Amino acid sequence: MPGRYFMNLRYRHKYYADHEGDELSSEGAVRAHALSTAKDLIRFHRTDIVRDWFDCTLEVTNEAGKIVATVPFGDVVAEL
Numbered sequence: 001m002p003g004r005y006f007m008n009l010r011y012r013h014k015y016y017a018d019h020e021g022d023e024l025s026s027e028g029a030v031r032a033h034a035l036s037t038a039k040d041l042i043r044f045h046r047t048d049i050v051r052d053w054f055d056c057t058l059e060v061t062n063e064a065g066k067i068v069a070t071v072p073f074g075d076v077v078a079e080l
Helices: 028-044 075-079
Strands: 003-011 014-016 022-024 056-061 067-072
Touching (some): 003 028, 022 028, 028 056, 028 067, 028 075
Antiparallel strands (some): 003 022, 003 056, 056 067
């Protein structure tokens, strides 16, 4: 179902909400977009807040706030 989906980051006990979201064509596109987002974060973002990207998970929610997918960053390795 087309709509706005939010790639919320969970790192250990911390939660970082995505307040902008992304327009995606279907719930089927959610996992691919989440994996792409995780890859970009791992490759291009260095931060003191997250020490180990592979200890992170994207909790993807729809506009209603319902979790529609949970994507561990370790899944990026499985996709290579």
